[in-house]
Amino acid sequence: MTISLAVFLAFVASTLGITYWAAKRSRGASAYFAAGRRIAAWQNGFAVAGDFMSAASFLGLIGLIALQGFDGIFYAVGGFVGFVTILLVVAEPLRNSGKYTMGDVLAFRFQPRPVRALAALSTLTIATLYMIAQMVGAGALVALLLAGSGIGYNTAVIGVGVLMMVYVVFGGMLATTWVQIVKAMLLMACTVVLTALVLKQFRFHLLDFFAATSRIAYHQKGVWVVKDFLRPGLHYHPPHGALDLLSLSLIFAFGTAGLPHILVKFYTVPNARTARNSVVWAMAVIGSYYVMTTILGLGAAVLLGPDDILAHSGSNMAGPRLAQVLGGDVFLAVVSAVAFATILAVVAGVMISASTSFAHDFWINVIHRGVERRPGESVVVARMAALAVGAAAVLIAVALGPGSNVLILATLGMAVAASANFPVLALSLYWRRFTTAGAIAGLTAGLLATLGLILVGPTVMGIDAPGAVSHHLIQARPWFPLENVGIVSVPLGFLAAIAGSLLSREPAAEAKFDELSVRANTGLGAERASG
Amino acid sequence: MDSQEKRIAGSKQFKDLLAVKRMFIIPALSFFLLTFVGFVVLVAYAPKLASMRLIGTVNVAYLFALLQFVLGWTIAGLYLMASEKFDRLTKDILAQTDLVQTELKKIDAPRGAGE
Numbered sequence: 125m126t127i128s129l130a131v132f133l134a135f136v137a138s139t140l141g142i143t144y145w146a147a148k149r150s151r152g153a154s155a156y157f158a159a160g161r162r163i164a165a166w167q168n169g170f171a172v173a174g175d176f177m178s179a180a181s182f183l184g185l186i187g188l189i190a191l192q193g194f195d196g197i198f199y200a201v202g203g204f205v206g207f208v209t210i211l212l213v214v215a216e217p218l219r220n221s222g223k224y225t226m227g228d229v230l231a232f233r234f235q236p237r238p239v240r241a242l243a244a245l246s247t248l249t250i251a252t253l254y255m256i257a258q259m260v261g262a263g264a265l266v267a268l269l270l271a272g273s274g275i276g277y278n279t280a281v282i283g284v285g286v287l288m289m290v291y292v293v294f295g296g297m298l299a300t301t302w303v304q305i306v307k308a309m310l311l312m313a314c315t316v317v318l319t320a321l322v323l324k325q326f327r328f329h330l331l332d333f334f335a336a337t338s339r340i341a342y343h344q345k346g347v348w349v350v351k352d353f354l355r356p357g358l359h360y361h362p363p364h365g366a367l368d369l370l371s372l373s374l375i376f377a378f379g380t381a382g383l384p385h386i387l388v389k390f391y392t393v394p395n396a397r398t399a400r401n402s403v404v405w406a407m408a409v410i411g412s413y414y415v416m417t418t419i420l421g422l423g424a425a426v427l428l429g430p431d432d433i434l435a436h437s438g439s440n441m442a443g444p445r446l447a448q449v450l451g452g453d454v455f456l457a458v459v460s461a462v463a464f465a466t467i468l469a470v471v472a473g474v475m476i477s478a479s480t481s482f483a484h485d486f487w488i489n490v491i492h493r494g495v496e497r498r499p500g501e502s503v504v505v506a507r508m509a510a511l512a513v514g515a516a517a518v519l520i521a522v523a524l525g526p527g528s529n530v531l532i533l534a535t536l537g538m539a540v541a542a543s544a545n546f547p548v549l550a551l552s553l554y555w556r557r558f559t560t561a562g563a564i565a566g567l568t569a570g571l572l573a574t575l576g577l578i579l580v581g582p583t584v585m586g587i588d589a590p591g592a593v594s595h596h597l598i599q600a601r602p603w604f605p606l607e608n609v610g611i612v613s614v615p616l617g618f619l620a621a622i623a624g625s626l627l628s629r630e631p632a633a634e635a636k637f638d639e640l641s642v643r644a645n646t647g648l649g650a651e652r653a654s655g
Numbered sequence: 656m657d658s659q660e661k662r663i664a665g666s667k668q669f670k671d672l673l674a675v676k677r678m679f680i681i682p683a684l685s686f687f688l689l690t691f692v693g694f695v696v697l698v699a700y701a702p703k704l705a706s707m708r709l710i711g712t713v714n715v716a717y718l719f720a721l722l723q724f725v726l727g728w729t730i731a732g733l734y735l736m737a738s739e740k741f742d743r744l745t746k747d748i749l750a751q752t753d754l755v756q757t758e759l760k761k762i763d764a765p766r767g768a769g770e
Contacts, residue, residue, distance in 0.1 A: 194698070194716055194717065194720075197717070197720055198695075198698065198720075200720070201691075201694070201720050201723045201724070204723065204724060204727060205687070205688075205691050205723065205727065207727070208684065208687050208688075208727050208730060208731070209684065209688075211730075211731060211734060212680045212683060212684045212730075212734065213680070213684065331710070331711040331712075331713070334711055334712050334713045334717075335711060335712045337712070338712035352706070352712070352714075354706075354712065354713065354714050354716065354717045355702070355705075355706045355714065355716070356698040356699075356702050356705050356706065356716050357702050360699070365699065366699030366700055367699075369695050369698065369699045370692075370695055370696070370699060373691060373692060373695040377688055377691060397738075397742060400734075400735070400738060401735070403731075404731045404732075404734075404735060407727060407728065407731050408728070411724045411727060411728060414724070415721065415724055418717075418720070638660065638661065638664035638665075639660045639661070639664070641664065641673070642660045642663045642664050642669065643660070645669075645672060645673065645676070645745070646663070646669075646672075646745050646748055646749055647745070647749075648659075648660065648663070648749065648752070649660075
């Protein structure tokens with residue numbers, strides 16, 4: 125395990141180097157919040173990939189496919205589809221018409237203070253859910269990987285928290301971007317090698333490989349079964365499985381395009397054309413990554429078997445364990461370090477989007493009505509917000525402990541993004557009749573519906589069998605039958621936004637629509653790159 | 656409202672730009688999202704059909720999953736090609752405004768101005 129530590133320390137050292145370099149170059153708000161808007165298309169493509177592909181897409185996804193076969197592969201497809209929405213609907217107009225946050229686009233047409241306040245609230249909600257999920261994941265991972273080294277869960281969580289604060293507080297968006305680029309490249313390199321090692325076992329005959337995945341033998345509730353892992357239905361089955369899948373697909377289709385830490389990346393490039401090209405780069409990286417994870421997950425099912433995976437520290441370790449079996453301890457060390465780097469880069473990205481929204485939307489524009497009382501105030505506030513949010517996330521992650529369900533938190537964040545942020549962002553860019561009341565209704569309904577339905581759904585409510593390790597917070601029959609709430613909350617977000625608009629009239633917002641549309645489509649008046 | 660933006664918003668060229676963009680984006684996005692929903696419906700409601708093997712043991716469901724990636728990349732490629740035209744139309748619109756002058760002035764202005 126010392127090799128793992130060495131690889132990891134090398135990564136940390138190089139990212140601290142990046143941070144030092146970025147800190148020296150960062151002067152002014154647009155440098156801090158948007159990396160001076162000078163990131164190139166390929167760089168932003170890798171950075172978006174590094175921002176998006178979290179521990180859930182690496183450790184979680186491979187484990188899910190290894191245990192549930194095709195039903196896990198569904199998540200790989202889902203992770204990719206949202207980027208088509210981003211490419212066609214969001215990236216370019218967002219870059220053209222905003223400065224640092226989604227709140228900028230809303231404030232352009234509507235009464236700025238209420239819409240910014242709500243946009244900041246939903247951004248901070250999503251960021252907190254995401255960040256806690258990643259930090260719990262990081263803590264559990266390190267505790268497992270470095271089991272012999274005396275580094276425990278709490279130490280790992282604090283370590284991640286401190287590193288992330290250093291990146292964000294000192295290096296801003298420029299350091300965050302480069303940490304994400306390096307991480308994305310390392311993750312891709314590891315995945316390519318691991319995929320090749322899996323296929324080599326079948327002498328690169330793909331049909332032989334898939335033939336092996338069609339007869340996976342393992343114990344299910346004590347009974348020896350043989351299953352075809354490409355068959356859907358191992359996890360999602362009647363009565364609600366089908367609806368749950370549809371619900372999840374809605375969240376995937378629109379959620380990514382509402383994630384604040386993804387949206388901010390499009391302000392780091394010089395213009396809309398670069399933003400567009402960077403999404404295509406991201407789609408190439410993320411898509412090929414997900415296709416490879418299907419091979420890795422199925423490969424883990426074939427080469428290790430679900431029994432072995434469950435016996436060796438659970439589904440999240442299927443990927444690292446596959447690396448150990450196929451590539452030895454050194455490769456395991458490298459893969460583990462990369463998994464940890466993955467978490468670090470995502471947490472830094474989420475953190476900077478949260479502190480940007482707090483400083484720019486809430487502090488400067490809501491509290492102080494758009495006036496900086498001292499030059500550079502927004503950056504100072506963002507740095508302090510980063511410290512506060514980071515410390516809070518560390519405390520919550522330590523309090524929750526390694527056993528908490530990471531997937532629920534992360535999916536919840538995505539669901540809020542799909543139900544609150546995306547409807548309001550899309551309508552303000554494309555619907556003339558949209559009003560302040562509509563935006564407020566949409567954000568509020570999307571946020572409350574998602575949180576409320578999760579609270580009364582089967583992830584929180586349920587009756588645990590006697591003697592089982594209790595994992596439901598509320599011991600009662602769930603009022604809402606689905607794990608994934610998108611099928612109700614996404615339409616509700618849209619409907620509330622539309623109803624709120626139709627019930628009010630706001631000539632000023634309608635008049636501003638033409639101006640926004642011209643800016644969004646031509647880049648007239650768009651923020652320029654700066655040093 | 657800024658008269659320049661109002662003038663552009665009312666111009667035929669700008670309306671043409673929006674129409675050309677809409678002609679690509681709406682069909683492309685609807686088609687892609689509908690195939691994704693189709694994929695989900697197939698997997699969720701027609702598991703027999705989804706499990707039908709087509710190439711060796713590889714079934715409809717897995718091939719459909721791969722198809723989503725190929726479709727996404729294809730749409731991205733087509734969009735890049737189509738956007739050449741969007742960019743050309745945009746350039747024509749901007750060339751007729753006094754924007755060119757104002758933007759040039761902005762570039763000459765000292766760095767960090769307007770922050």
